[in-house]
Amino acid sequence: MRLEFFLEMNMILPSTVQLAVLKFSKSSQEDDPKDKCVMCGKETPYPKSTHIDFRDYYVEGCGQLCGDCWNKTDSRA
Numbered sequence: 001m002r003l004e005f006f007l008e009m010n011m012i013l014p015s016t017v018q019l020a021v022l023k024f025s026k027s028s029q030e031d032d033p034k035d036k037c038v039m040c041g042k043e044t045p046y047p048k049s050t051h052i053d054f055r056d057y058y059v060e061g062c063g064q065l066c067g068d069c070w071n072k073t074d075s076r077a
């Protein structure tokens with residue numbers, strides 16, 4: 001499901017934009033505080049600048065989850 005979404009984004013976004021996003025998120029990693037899990041507050045591997053399309057465990061309209069909380073919420077589906 002996520003892969004399909006990613007491929008769809010690949011068709012929408014010009015590759016130059018994607019490269020810019022990747023470069024930006026890479027170079028600003030040190031200054032950028034990591035996003036915290038919205039459910040338990042645990043730090044996730046993703047800096048705030050990381051675009052949500054490049055993250056795992058991100059719920060649109062909710063926020064970033066850690067792997068544990070993701071597994072909990074995923075059971076509803």
Ligand SMILES: [Zn+2]
Nearest residue numbers: 037040066069
């Ligand atoms: Zn969590």
